Amino acid sequence: MAAFHLQIVTMDGMIFDGQVQSVSCRTVHGDLAILARHMNYCTAIGMGTAHVVMDDGTQRNAACIGGMLTVMNGQCRLIPTTWEWSDEIDVERARQAKARAEEKMNQSGLSEMEHQMAEAKLHRALVRIGAVGKNE
Numbered sequence: 001m002a003a004f005h006l007q008i009v010t011m012d013g014m015i016f017d018g019q020v021q022s023v024s025c026r027t028v029h030g031d032l033a034i035l036a037r038h039m040n041y042c043t044a045i046g047m048g049t050a051h052v053v054m055d056d057g058t059q060r061n062a063a064c065i066g067g068m069l070t071v072m073n074g075q076c077r078l079i080p081t082t083w084e085w086s087d088e089i090d091v092e093r094a095r096q097a098k099a100r101a102e103e104k105m106n107q108s109g110l111s112e113m114e115h116q117m118a119e120a121k122l123h124r125a126l127v128r129i130g131a132v133g134k135n136e
Helices: 091-105 112-133
Strands: 004-010 014-025 031-034 041-044 047-053 059-072 074-087
Touching: 014 059, 014 074, 014 112, 031 047, 047 074, 047 112, 059 112, 074 112
Parallel strands: 004 074
Antiparallel strands: 004 014, 014 031, 014 047, 041 059, 047 059, 059 074
């Protein structure tokens, strides 16, 4: 399969810079896969598991939360707010965050904002757990 150049850059710096066969992630419009020779494109990233098929055919998964994705002249740049390779995720910590968020959501008398914050924390924890689960 043909390869293309992918850069993954977060606020912490360059996460990945190399050749890949494909990258797929959740965007605000749904799931998207980028292959070599994709047309120029720009979109906002949603929250979900990203999949990167490396040049050698191996796949790496990551929790990808928010940001932008651009394809310009055969090069793809992914600029996520949060990017965690599945092998770097602390699953127990994610499970604890999930439990805390569920507990918070079950409390009575929450404001709408408190409920939305707990829901967002739950979703982030589920994305992290899901990213690891896809490698097992």
